[in-house]
Amino acid sequence: xxxxxxxxATTPVDPSVTAAMARAxxxxxxxxxxxxxxxxxARLALHEARSQVARILKAEPEDxxxxxxxxxxxxxxxxGVLGRSDKPFxxxxxxxxxxxxxxxxxxAWSERGFEIIRVMPRACGVVAPEDFEKxxxxxxxxxxxxxASNETGAIQKVADIAAISHAHGCIVHCDAVQAVGKIDVDxxxxxxxxxxxxxHKLYGPKGIGALYxxxxxxxxxILYGGGQERALRPGTEAVPLAVGFGxxxxxxxxxxxxxxxxxxxxxxxxxxRALAELPEVRINAGEAPRLPGTSSxxxxxxxxxxxxxxxxxxxxxxxTGSACHAARGEAPSALEAMGVPPEWSRGTVRISLGRTTSRxxxxxxxxxxxxxxxxxxxxxxx
Amino acid sequence: MSTRxxxxxxSGGVDSSVAAGLLVEAGHRVIGATLSMKPCAEEGxxxxxxxxxxxxxxxxxxxxxxIAHYVLDVAEDxxxxxLRHCWDEYAAGRTPSPCLVCNQRIKLGRLLALxxxxxxxxxxxxxxxxxxxPDERGPVLRRGVDLPKDQxxxxxxxxxxxxxxxxxxxxELTKPQVRDLARRMGFHNAERKESxxxxxxxxxxxxxxxRRRFAAEVSQGEIRTADGRVVGTxxxxxxxxxxxxxxxxxxxxxxxxxxxxxxxxxxxxxxxRIEDLETPGLEASDLNWIVPTPEVFHAxxxxxxxxxxxxxxxxxxxxxxxxxxxxxxxxAVTKGQALAVYEGDRVIGGGWIDKA
Numbered sequence: 071x072x073x074x075x076x077x078x079a080t081t082p083v084d085p086s087v088t089a090a091m092a093r094a095x096x097x098x099x100x101x102x103x104x105x106x107x108x109x110x111x112a113r114l115a116l117h118e119a120r121s122q123v124a125r126i127l128k129a130e131p132e133d134x135x136x137x138x139x140x141x142x143x144x145x146x147x148x149x150g151v152l153g154r155s156d157k158p159f160x161x162x163x164x165x166x167x168x169x170x171x172x173x174x175x176x177x178a179w180s181e182r183g184f185e186i187i188r189v190m191p192r193a194c195g196v197v198a199p200e201d202f203e204k205x206x207x208x209x210x211x212x213x214x215x216x217x218a219s220n221e222t223g224a225i226q227k228v229a230d231i232a233a234i235s236h237a238h239g240c241i242v243h244c245d246a247v248q249a250v251g252k253i254d255v256d257x258x259x260x261x262x263x264x265x266x267x268x269x270h271k272l273y274g275p276k277g278i279g280a281l282y283x284x285x286x287x288x289x290x291x292i293l294y295g296g297g298q299e300r301a302l303r304p305g306t307e308a309v310p311l312a313v314g315f316g317x318x319x320x321x322x323x324x325x326x327x328x329x330x331x332x333x334x335x336x337x338x339x340x341x342x343r344a345l346a347e348l349p350e351v352r353i354n355a356g357e358a359p360r361l362p363g364t365s366s367x368x369x370x371x372x373x374x375x376x377x378x379x380x381x382x383x384x385x386x387x388x389x390t391g392s393a394c395h396a397a398r399g400e401a402p403s404a405l406e407a408m409g410v411p412p413e414w415s416r417g418t419v420r421i422s423l424g425r426t427t428s429r430x431x432x433x434x435x436x437x438x439x440x441x442x443x444x445x446x447x448x449x450x451x452x
Numbered sequence: 453m454s455t456r457x458x459x460x461x462x463s464g465g466v467d468s469s470v471a472a473g474l475l476v477e478a479g480h481r482v483i484g485a486t487l488s489m490k491p492c493a494e495e496g497x498x499x500x501x502x503x504x505x506x507x508x509x510x511x512x513x514x515x516x517x518x519i520a521h522y523v524l525d526v527a528e529d530x531x532x533x534x535l536r537h538c539w540d541e542y543a544a545g546r547t548p549s550p551c552l553v554c555n556q557r558i559k560l561g562r563l564l565a566l567x568x569x570x571x572x573x574x575x576x577x578x579x580x581x582x583x584x585x586p587d588e589r590g591p592v593l594r595r596g597v598d599l600p601k602d603q604x605x606x607x608x609x610x611x612x613x614x615x616x617x618x619x620x621x622x623x624e625l626t627k628p629q630v631r632d633l634a635r636r637m638g639f640h641n642a643e644r645k646e647s648x649x650x651x652x653x654x655x656x657x658x659x660x661x662x663r664r665r666f667a668a669e670v671s672q673g674e675i676r677t678a679d680g681r682v683v684g685t686x687x688x689x690x691x692x693x694x695x696x697x698x699x700x701x702x703x704x705x706x707x708x709x710x711x712x713x714x715x716x717x718x719x720x721x722x723x724x725r726i727e728d729l730e731t732p733g734l735e736a737s738d739l740n741w742i743v744p745t746p747e748v749f750h751a752x753x754x755x756x757x758x759x760x761x762x763x764x765x766x767x768x769x770x771x772x773x774x775x776x777x778x779x780x781x782x783x784a785v786t787k788g789q790a791l792a793v794y795e796g797d798r799v800i801g802g803g804w805i806d807k808a
Contacts, residue, residue, distance in 0.1 A: 373565075373569060375525065376569030379520075380571075445570070445571050
């Protein structure tokens with residue numbers, strides 16, 4: 071029996087979502103642009119899906135653009151603003167925690183002469199709004215801030231940063247891919263102009279994401295085609311995927327409080343045991359408000375890769391904390407950005423819990439971790 | 453043989469696939485590991501041996517064999533211990549041997565550390581070399597049976613304690629036999645072409661690729677003859693190696709060889725006299741003795757990968773050094789290249805050539 075503890079990477083598709091997608095594939099195969107009744111049926115299914123995605127964000131259906139992934143939504147948000155013919159901004163202020171979809175899109179604009187400023191998080195894993203304000207220096211910019219770190223689960227103060235940024239004439243994008251479905255995400259309360267979501271992180275299918283666009287926020291397209299999605303994301307709509315995404319959002323919203331409470335408790339159990347039983351262990355961003363199911367465990371002097379493999383050989387799927395980017399001339403990982411020393415960041419495993427995780431899964435993962443830890447550093451690393 | 457847990461280095465090529473397959477057939481518990489040496493951003497610039505396609509090829513083979521398989525990121529170590537080291541060597545007028553360093557530090561070094569972490573007993577690679585159970589002197593590392601494919605030279609830097617936990621399942625086989633086995637095992641890569649030295653290929657040459665990578669300045673200098681006549685200008689000593697005849701861009705009689713890279717005057721020294729290329733012996737440093745040896749002994753030494761072993765007397769020097777006196781003078785002994793010391797077909801040790 072294998073144990074899946076890598077829900078931040080992706081989640082298993084909910085069986086009812088799979089069933090809905092299968093039905094949509096056969097019953098609603100029409101092209102939503104077609105004028106006949108099959109087309110109309112597809113158009114309605116798409117609209118229903120759009121409404122479901124909108125509801126989990128407290129947005130309106132017309133504010134939602136479907137994309138092929140969360141990454142594409144991030145790309146469209148950033149390049150869609152910076153690429154506008156009226157050139158609203160010449161700089162971007164973002165954080166040192168962002169996902170590559172944001173990070174590398176910014177890098178690409180940097181090569182075209184745009185100024186990119188990365189605000190580093192404090193040691194707790196959270197970017198301080200006052201640090202962000204300093205970086206803005208009273209000038210307008212495109213702002214991009216993630217809602218929750220995929221690596222540590224640390225929840226960022228997006229509402230505060232958005233308020234400060236708007237006071238300086240900024241447009242604010244938020245990568246909420248890791249957060250939606252795990253915590254309440256309300257685009258009104260956050261006050262953001264753009265927000266990226268992905269279906270496969272909330273028990274929906276891979277291959278579909280969405281971008282929330284606040285009314286009045288103008289974007290230029292990054293793809294050209296037949297005018298779908300307000301000509302901002304052309305290409306025949308993936309109706310079955312959208313149907314699955316919509317249902318996944320609805321299910322997540324319905325059970326959010328209950329899931330969050332149960333998963334938080336399981337994580338507390340994991341971390342209490344880890345801290346008590348493992349030598350030289352600490353929890354990255356452990357002091358910060360975090361997503362309920364994410365635990366970034368740093369085992370000093372260990373190698374995350376080895377821990378991941380040792381657990382996998384026992385049928386337990388976890389992820390490594392991505393370390394050592396900087397040594398390779400890449401942008402620092404979230405752990406490096408937080409200032410986690412290499413001997414801790416290298417030995418980090420990310421354990422991310424989900425709906426199907428049981429207390430027994432956690433105990434078994436912990437036993438495996440204890441056993442793997444005993445072996446580590448018995449041989450010298452040449 | 454008792455069942456052991458063995459980490460098999462899998463590059464995605466035929467040789468390492470068959471090596472892993474043989475271990476599985478022998479009943480061992482095998483874990484496949486592919487080393488990822490290349491920082492992603494350099495896709496297109498270099499073609500390292502362990503790119504994504506190679507990782508996938510290895511994963512397909514592992515799947516066929518029903519074994520676990522992982523990609524281990526060693527880019528940082530590869531950068532420091534292989535690429536940076538090689539550039540330092542070139543910059544010092546030497547010609548490095550990257551594969552030996554990589555085998556010792558990266559392949560066996562990192563995979564044995566992984567073996568420790570995973571509680572595995574040994575590490576296996578697809579090298580053509582034989583490793584028999586140790587005798588009273590220590591590990592018995594011999595040339596592969598397929599002499600044209602023999603890679604024992606590349607393993608001469610591997611430490612004794614590493615060899616004690618290594619396995620080279622292809623040592624008794626010939627390349628055609630390995631291909632037959634790959635077909636029998638149903639590997640998709642059975643017919644794949646050889647990819648020798650692919651790790652270090654670059655469109656401008658390995659050395660020039662490294663210069664660009666580390667943003668070192670081009671250090672122009674004189675090309676002159678052994679008797680002091682200046683005949684041209686070079687674009688950096690790293691582009692030359694002792695014994696080189698092609699690509700000199702100089703017309704100097706019918707045949708001119710590089711006989712020396714003079715770092716003091718930053719000059720490439722040429723000669724058309726073959727005698728100028730010959731030396732009666734060499735000095736080497738950092739000797740890795742796989743088995744104990746006397747202070748002075750007779751051996752066969754190999755001074756580069758494809759050269760024939762030659763009869764010589766080896767004198768051990770303090771601080772892991774050695775002086776080698778050839779029975780007959782040898783051509784193009786090159787600083788920075790590896791010296792491998794053999795007793796018949798058994799590898800006794802190896803070091804780095806410092807003085808020709």
